[in-house]
Amino acid sequence: MCQIFTSADPELYASRARSIRLHGVATSLRLENVYWQALEEIGQRDGLSVPQLVARLHDELDAAGALGDRGNFTSFLRVTCTRYLQLQLAGLIPADAEVPIRSLDAHAVLAGERRQAAPARRARHPSALQERHL
Numbered sequence: 001m002c003q004i005f006t007s008a009d010p011e012l013y014a015s016r017a018r019s020i021r022l023h024g025v026a027t028s029l030r031l032e033n034v035y036w037q038a039l040e041e042i043g044q045r046d047g048l049s050v051p052q053l054v055a056r057l058h059d060e061l062d063a064a065g066a067l068g069d070r071g072n073f074t075s076f077l078r079v080t081c082t083r084y085l086q087l088q089l090a091g092l093i094p095a096d097a098e099v100p101i102r103s104l105d106a107h108a109v110l111a112g113e114r115r116q117a118a119p120a121r122r123a124r125h126p127s128a129l130q131e132r133h134l
Contacts, residue, residue, distance in 0.1 A: 012037075020051045022058050029054070029074055038081035046100045090116055 017030040031039075036050065043053035057080060061067045087093040092112045093104065 018050070020054050022055055029077070031074060031077060035078055035081045038084060039077065041097060042081070042084055042101060045097055046102050087113065092116075 012034040013032050015030050015032050016036060017028050018036070019026050019028050021027075039050050039053060043050050046053075048056065054077065057077070058067070058073065061073075061076065067073070084093065087109060088095050090113065092109045093101070
C-alpha cells in the first residue's frame with residue numbers, strides 16, 4: 001500500500017517559496033510543489049495567475065472575517081487545494097479544467113458536500129436514539 005505514496009516523484013513534495021504581493025506588500029509563501037500545481041490549475045480555470053488567485057483568496061477570507069482568527073494562511077492554501085481535489089472526486093466540481101470555478105453555484109456545491117458528508121458523520125457519531133437501540 002505505502003509504495004503507492006512513497007514512490008511519488010520527490011519533486012512533488014519539495015517545497016518552494018514564492019513572493020506574492022498582497023495589497024502592495026510582498027510576502028513569501030512556502031508550499032510544496034504539488035500545491036503550487038493545484039493552485040495553478042484552479043487559477044487557470046478562471047483566467048487568473050497564481051498571485052492573482054492567492055490575492056483573491058486572501059481578500060475573500062479577510063472579507064469573511066476569517067483571516068485573523070484562522071491561523072496560518074499557507075495552511076489555508078493547502079486545505080483549499082485538498083478541498084478542490086476532494087470536490088472534484090465527489091463530482092461536485094467538474095474535472096474538466098475548461099469549466100471556470102466562478103461559473104459554479106457555490107451554494108449548490110457546498111450543499112452537495114454537506115449531503116455527502118452527512119451519512120459519514122452519522123456513521124461515526126450515532127445519535128442518542130440510535131445508541132439506545134444498540
